[in-house]
Amino acid sequence: MLLQLNNIFKWVNSGGQRIFLLKDINLEVEEGEFISVMGPSGSGKSTLLNVIGMLDTFDEGEYNFLHESVHTLKEKHRSNLYKEYIGFVFQSYHLLDELTVQENLEMPLLYKKYKGSERKAMVADMLDRFNIVGKKDLFPAQLSGGQQQLVGVARALIANPKLILADEPTGNLNSQQSEEIMELFKKLNQEDGVTIIQVTHSENNAAYGSRIINLLDGRKV
């Protein structure tokens, strides 16, 4: 088992009332799954994804990731954990504007202290695999949205994570670009065995996954 959420609660206090963002969430994810999280705006999809990605905390419950109890870990260990095993893909790509495609891909490797020669090889491999060698010296602003997201996915994958978390990865893309990205996810999942959890509004996109989780007002339905 890759990860397991037991009775996760998350809330904020507003005007003397406790508003639940996540309410009693139980979830088990096996390696190799492709899960789509769906639900209306404000249902807690992104919050759930952030909790799984360890970017956000929760108030109650247990979270185990590869035999580690995340809820008992210190900030530093947590960040080491997600640095090692998780790659993120964002709706608005979130590439670093000051860096070229090639340099953006290199970033996660820098933080993992790979050697220069290794980094070069891995970046070259990734450029090749995503068919973007010709774009390696361009800056994000010079790319279309679909191309940027392609780089975003490549960056998430480069350090060989076990899990990819994608928050509405096609939200800013047109239908054709969307399809390409989803096909890519499917391929990664099936051929490379990468576990994927994506948040999406679209039934079409959700269909690519092997399992769908529906949320409403912070609850699994």
Added chain:
Amino acid sequence: MFKNHIKVAWRSLRRQPFFTFLNIFGLATGMAGVLLISLYIYNELSHDKMFADADRIHRINADIKFGGDETISGETAAPMAAVLENDFSQVEIATRIRNLGSVLIRKSTTNNNIKEINTAYADANFFDMFGLDLLVGDPKTALKEPNTLILTKTAAEKHFGVNNAVGQELLLDNINNYVVTGVIDDFPKNSLLREHSVFMAMSGYEDAQESEWGSHNYFTFIKLIPSASVEDFQAPLQEIVGDYLIPWVQQIYPGITEKNFIASGNYVNYYSIPLTDIHLYSDAQFELSANGSIQNIYILSFIGLFLILLASVNFMNLSTAQSLKRAKEVGIRKTLGSNKAGLVKQFLTESSLLSFISLLVAIGIAVVVMPFFNDLAGTEISLPFLNPVFWLIVLFATILLSLFSGWYPAFFMSRFIPVKVLKGIGKSSVGGGNIRNSLVIFQFAISVFLIVGTLVVFNQLEYIQNKELGFSKDQVLIVQDFYGAGTKGEAIKQEVKKIAQVKNASISSFLPTPSSRSDYTYFREGFTNQEDAVNMQRWLVDYDYLETLDITLKAGRNFSQERMTDSTAIIINETAVSLLGVSTEEALGLRVSSDLGDENGEYFTIIGVVDNFHFETLRDDIGALGLRLGTSTGNMAVKISGGAFSSTLTAIEEVWNKNIPEQPLIYNFMEESFNDTYQAEQRLGRIFMVFTILSLFIACLGLFGLAAFNAEKRTKEIGVRKVLGASVGQISYRLTLDFLKLVGISILISLPIGWYAMEQWLQDFSYRIEINWWMLAFAGLLTITIAILTVGYQSIKAAIASPVKSLQVE
């Protein structure tokens, strides 16, 4: 990773040229200012340290109170040096320097006089004392024999060059024959002998051989043996008063003992001051060359500190203001695995990069500005490019500065939480506002303080320059070095008086401008107790003196050519009258005498009393003064009626050249030499002004950047307000008002501090202005106006932007 940091830093600097420019320019301006100030202070602190054994050399000062007059003298009596050498085992050698002032010098074979402004007699062990090497000549014998002298290289080159100088014969002031026995190198600009160019053998100076303890005319330097401590030396030094000074006084006033001398409130305190402290700490009345002041060093250090703080604060403000743009990057980096420390490192790398670029710009600015600065401060400083220590310090200081300026933005920005910043939850959530506001308040408080300082200094200067002095310095031309005229002086004066535009002319020993003068001790006839002594300056003047300078007679009469007895008459000022303890009317007809000096107990009758006039600087109270008839060779003052100035000058020059063809006419205007007296204040004023402008400039750069940031942060609010019907004026007003509140707080904080500090500064003047409410009001208004202009642009720009656009951004 470091390479990556530099790369990102460089690219983000280039992507935001406006902020980068503000940041670098502000920082560079501050750094350049501090660089100049540091070099200046270093130069001031380095004074006289170049002499070998400088740490063992001290000078004897005397703190004297006698006859209602208190003086700290850098000079002591002629026999002092010999006593120190003979009686004190701690003293290795002692040497004297006796200033002679300006002297006309020519080779005995030519008629061409050249004036040397600073000359002195020096003892034969002068070279030993200061560790000086002769370029030519033998240091053991060079100043041994009477009528020998040595020259500095520059002085020697005016006559015959260095190599064949030894053995040349020179004529001083057209009468005294001297032989050149050596040439020394010019003294460095930061030594107290920097202005001296000629030293004559003390052995040829009669006054130096006398054992007279009453006149203090000799700069007496001692070199202590290495094991001696200065502290242990002070008590025995004071014993000289009982052992030598009092016995000498008893020869003249037999009744005096050390006990009743002290009991009458008089004192002479001898103490030593280290050679290297003289420039900044000695406040003696007479010095070998103009001193600096430690007070100015403190003031400048503060200004330097202010400047760098301002620049640094600017940096912090602009960097955190930019954090909106960097927040996303922080979020991404964190999700990619960077921890907080990594980000802190990154931002510090960035601030270092900025600091080093600023350093380059700052050095450029310093090089360009250096000549103006030297002019302003009266120094000859250059950037020590070849000195590795300089670079080491500069690099170290820059790193320190970049860490200091960078830490707050670094910690501020690395704290961003990725979930929030990546979602773009409201730009207003960036925060840090209170700290930024405090920093702005701090910056403007400093600026307001400096404005108050500038206003007060300039007003005091204005006051000094326009103060009713009790004499008229307008249209008065001073012919200097009148001793060159010799016996033809009176004839020249009469001829000059005949020139149409010349109202009057007067030959005198002294004019009412500060100059080195001595006090003489006078007693009223029939009074011999030391409590009755009156210390009074005595100037030799002629019949036309009072009229030429418009000095008002309060009672009695002026000297008259019809009365032969006026050669034993004296005119005194109001201070002298009150020190004599009589009324003005009672003073007339009294007789006074001085046993010391050249008057030898002769009695002088008081025939007139003049109104007090300011003959020293306005820092000092007006002392007692006596005017006597006498032939003197100091200078000739010429009062000219308005208009046709140049033709009058030509006429005077003609008279001079006809009588004294071998010497050029040297003159200046009394107004100028009066203004020279306040050079220190003028300098302080100008320095204040320059750095006030600088600090205001830096503060405005920061405010400008912050206003831009604020406008951006509130884009959405502005859009909403506009959609709801707010006018451009209302929005601009709102945006501007926020900053004006901060500036207002700064003004409230710094006005009282500025008022207090400048009140302290004014204490130094006996005659001073009061700090007016309008100066404070002006400082406040000026700051507010500048702030409005700075912020207004950004506010209006934000206010006129289309609301559709601004609402889309969010």
